[in-house]
């Protein structure tokens with residue numbers, strides 16, 4: 099228990115200067131031996147074998163052992179092998195750039211002018227499509243804009259989105275609507291978002307024969323709701339205009355839940371693998387189904403902008419880029435494949451379910467995310483009633499170096515569970531959550 103004074107002190111937004119900030123880069127060198135786990139309790143929810151496995155996985159990460167990082171939905175932490183691939187490539191390029199003779203057999207040392215077939219092959223395998231249907235971009239925002247800016251739209255065509263879009267999933271569509279007289283329509287998602295049928299019904303009430311574009315998140319940004327996108331895609335084909343184009347915003351999905359483009363049936367899909375796939379920042383993915391590619395103009399046009407034969411490659415004509423990012427990106431896919439995508443998803447969800455189950459038992463808290471088994475995974479947005487998201491963030495970090503992300507005021511905090519998290523970290527956070535809720539209960543009783 100902590101006192102009212104200490105509670106008030108802990109929620110004040112005073113900048114704290116942490117020892118971590120003073121650590122030298124050398125201490126984070128990838129060859130350094132893993133630090134031992136210092137979380138008090140060993141997770142008793144797992145078999146000893148599972149606990150040992152995930153403890154070993156935790157040692158693949160550079161996050162100090164006394165810090166708990168629950169903000170993967172913003173940016174994931176790269177495992178050592180990814181940091182190593184990224185930095186080795188950067189070092190090699192800096193040291194040996196004079197050896198680059200531009201002969202065809204020498205690999206290009208920057209991106210933006212040539213393809214990277216090995217990476218496209220690995221991405222295609224991971225998301226179940228053909229290599230010429232996928233290309234790399236910088237992030238989901240690029241992917242959304244490449245589709246939104248590249249598609250032909252007539253005045254009166256309707257674009258359908260949800261009321262919970264991230265700007266990186268929606269602003270290109272808003273711009274197109276304004277510039278070209280398209281009609282922008284928003285479907286309000288239910289709150290709490292626990293009924294997939296209700297979501298489909300709400301879309302069915304809006305999609306009609308003028309619907310030219312359905313552009314929705316596979317997983318929403320703020321609440322992490324896994325939308326029934328396969329059903330929504332089928333609905334758009336059934337009720338929308340003959341050439342309805344379905345673009346899914348999967349920024350939060352890759353590395354988090356299984357992805358199968360053939361099964362989803364969408365026309366385009368974009369994502370930010372620097373979140374859950376743990377790739378370097380600036381790693382993006384854009385998928386466009388082969389038979390719909392000709393409908394999308396190239397927005398960033400350079401050398402191969404009109405080369406329709408090479409598929410999605412023409413969307414990678416963005417001039418000189420950073421090969422080291424792509425080397426790290428490839429290493430992130432390898433890391434993910436080595437662990438096993440299904441195992442990763444299971445662990446993310448196991449931790450998310452554990453977190454949600456425990457929060458539901460704390461009086462004075464509310465889960466804003468979905469708790470429907472098909473619509474939740476590793477993102478849980480929740481609040482302690484009467485405590486702002488910012489105050490929760492400060493309480494968790496200042497007291498126990500636990501990093502969650504504020505969703506602003508009454509929207510509480512977004513807590514992402516990934517393979518570098520564990521039950522002991524969640525338990526540690528729950529101690530503070532219970533204290534906050536109890537303290538808040540006392541405050542409201544006294545009012």
Ligand SMILES: Cc1ncc(COP(=O)(O)O)c(C=O)c1O
Pocket residue numbers: 171172237238239240264265266267315317318319320347348349350370
């Ligand atoms: C659903 C969704 N779409 C798009 C984005 C934008 O991602 P990025 O900044 O990597 O382009 C985000 C970022 O959080 C997101 O959650």
